[in-house]
Amino acid sequence: MVTVAAVLIGDEILSGEVEETNSRVLVETLRATGASLGRIVIIPDDPDEIAREVRHCSDAYEHVVTSGGVGPTHDDRTMEGVAKAFGRPIVRDPAIATIIKRILKDGANEAALTMADVPEGSHLIDAGAYPVVAYRNIYILPGIPEIFREKLGYLRERFSDAPTHVGRLFLGCYESVIATELAAISRERLGVTIGSYPRLSGEYRVQITVKSQDVAAVEHALELLRERLPAEHLLRVCPPEVSSKDDQAR
Amino acid sequence: MVTVAAVLIGDEILSGEVEETNSRVLVETLRATGASLGRIVIIPDDPDEIAREVRHCSDAYEHVVTSGGVGPTHDDRTMEGVAKAFGRPIVRDPAIATIIKRILKDGANEAALTMADVPEGSHLIDAGAYPVVAYRNIYILPGIPEIFREKLGYLRERFSDAPTHVGRLFLGCYESVIATELAAISRERLGVTIGSYPRLSGEYRVQITVKSQDVAAVEHALELLRERLPAEHLLRVCPPEVSSKDDQAR
Numbered sequence: 001m002v003t004v005a006a007v008l009i010g011d012e013i014l015s016g017e018v019e020e021t022n023s024r025v026l027v028e029t030l031r032a033t034g035a036s037l038g039r040i041v042i043i044p045d046d047p048d049e050i051a052r053e054v055r056h057c058s059d060a061y062e063h064v065v066t067s068g069g070v071g072p073t074h075d076d077r078t079m080e081g082v083a084k085a086f087g088r089p090i091v092r093d094p095a096i097a098t099i100i101k102r103i104l105k106d107g108a109n110e111a112a113l114t115m116a117d118v119p120e121g122s123h124l125i126d127a128g129a130y131p132v133v134a135y136r137n138i139y140i141l142p143g144i145p146e147i148f149r150e151k152l153g154y155l156r157e158r159f160s161d162a163p164t165h166v167g168r169l170f171l172g173c174y175e176s177v178i179a180t181e182l183a184a185i186s187r188e189r190l191g192v193t194i195g196s197y198p199r200l201s202g203e204y205r206v207q208i209t210v211k212s213q214d215v216a217a218v219e220h221a222l223e224l225l226r227e228r229l230p231a232e233h234l235l236r237v238c239p240p241e242v243s244s245k246d247d248q249a250r
Numbered sequence: 251m252v253t254v255a256a257v258l259i260g261d262e263i264l265s266g267e268v269e270e271t272n273s274r275v276l277v278e279t280l281r282a283t284g285a286s287l288g289r290i291v292i293i294p295d296d297p298d299e300i301a302r303e304v305r306h307c308s309d310a311y312e313h314v315v316t317s318g319g320v321g322p323t324h325d326d327r328t329m330e331g332v333a334k335a336f337g338r339p340i341v342r343d344p345a346i347a348t349i350i351k352r353i354l355k356d357g358a359n360e361a362a363l364t365m366a367d368v369p370e371g372s373h374l375i376d377a378g379a380y381p382v383v384a385y386r387n388i389y390i391l392p393g394i395p396e397i398f399r400e401k402l403g404y405l406r407e408r409f410s411d412a413p414t415h416v417g418r419l420f421l422g423c424y425e426s427v428i429a430t431e432l433a434a435i436s437r438e439r440l441g442v443t444i445g446s447y448p449r450l451s452g453e454y455r456v457q458i459t460v461k462s463q464d465v466a467a468v469e470h471a472l473e474l475l476r477e478r479l480p481a482e483h484l485l486r487v488c489p490p491e492v493s494s495k496d497d498q499a500r
Contacts, residue, residue, distance in 0.1 A: 012445055014288065015414075015493070016281040017459060020273070023292075031266040038264065039299075042273075042290040049289075072426040073446035074433035104426070111429030146450055166267075176322040176354065179361030183324035196323035197262055200396055209267060243265070 002035040002161040005057035009068040034161035050081025068143025083119035165240040170204040173233035191217040252285040252411040255307035259318040284411035300331025318393025333369035415490040420454040423483035441467040
């Protein structure tokens with residue numbers, strides 16, 4: 001399984017000045033690629049915190065996506081945080097400096113050119129109007145929602161993995177009625193992940209999800225659950241389908 | 251400043267099965283209390299990850315709020331994670347067991363009663379229909395949005411702090427035009443936090459926020475910024491007001 005972690009950076013998100021929307025875009029995009037999103041962290045524009053978090057994520061996950069803190073002002077500290085995480089200096093990337101000069105012309109002052117300052121050893125992976133660099137397995141994306149969405153779209157194929165299949169059962173009882181049997185089945189090494197999600201109101205009280213990249217394993221587990229969970233509470237069973245954002249409204 | 255960290259727990263959020271809404275409730279609630287939200291983390295139902303994260307947050311912040319993973323099924327691992335973080339055993343809380351028996355009556359089977367299993371040393375802080383415990387400075391809340399919102403509301407006063415005042419300046423230029431001056435002003439130890447937030451379109455290109463619990467410090471910094479930022483780009487200045495969810499739409 002391809003694993004991804006996300007580090008969203010910005011005081012303004014935590015203080016509520018700006019409504020955070022990039023995490024939703026990230027969840028939807030990764031869901032469509034089949035990759036597994038292992039962690040989302042929202043932290044302030046603090047180089048030490050950024051360093052600590054990106055280092056952990058870079059070591060523990062295959063890919064890391066960051067969002068925010070890459071502009072020209074004093075509160076844009078992401079590059080400094082990433083550099084600090086790996087003990088690397090910040091250096092000016094000539095290719096990015098050239099892009100900035102081309103776009104901003106007379107406006108390419110020293111502050112604007114600081115946007116070309118990246119951790120030594122970074123790679124320019126997108127030389128468009130908003131250049132993007134990666135350091136190691138860390139993709140450093142701008143936080144502005146329109147640009148974040150566009151840049152993440154370009155990265156999609158790097159995260160692609162075999163699709164995950166999801167089957168579902170809907171029941172009309174409390175979770176506690178089925179918890180013991182569900183735990184027993186989930187211990188049977190069926191090669192699937194079984195989740196249980198209660199709801200306070202609506203047509204069902206609990207949704208059971210069965211997930212795996214192996215569709216036959218999902219089918220087998222669904223069959224077992226259908227046999228062993230109490231028939232009087234079972235409302236419906238949905239056969240496996242590929243997990244994608246389209247079934248999110250369910 | 252009262253600091254708070256949030257740990258939102260659930261595979262279903264990261265996979266996109268369920269749309270995450272508790273973080274927004276948390277940001278809004280804390281914004282209204284004056285407390286500073288220092289970190290939001292979304293992690294899977296994994297006891298080791300839960301243990302690592304709540305331990306870090308409990309040590310580094312004044313209060314920690316968790317959401318999710320407290321039901322009766324095999325994928326509800328939050329109590330186990332918190333216990334593990336501090337090397338404590340899980341014990342059955344008799345008061346919670348009594349509540350479960352009173353509410354579920356004949357349905358209070360062993361699985362239901364596992365919801366009374368908490369880290370040794372926990373405190374029952376809400377003995378309502380959905381009991382809530384705290385361990386150390388960690389408030390362990392259910393993930394179901396309606397209940398999370400209600401329980402967090404009860405906790406509000408524990409997080410209350412002096413209100414933060416925010417003044418704003420709106421400019422019509424790129425951030426890079428003002429970045430150098432802004433950095434200089436932000437180094438002047440004015441007792442405020444200065445943020446800079448660019449936008450791609452709309453009536454302004456960059457919003458500068460000036461924040462502090464000391465309203466006079468905000469007024470002084472706003473005056474300095476008004477004098478020193480280029481007048482030809484300044485669109486308007488908004489005097490300090492108390493930060494609350496009402497100004498989020500700005």
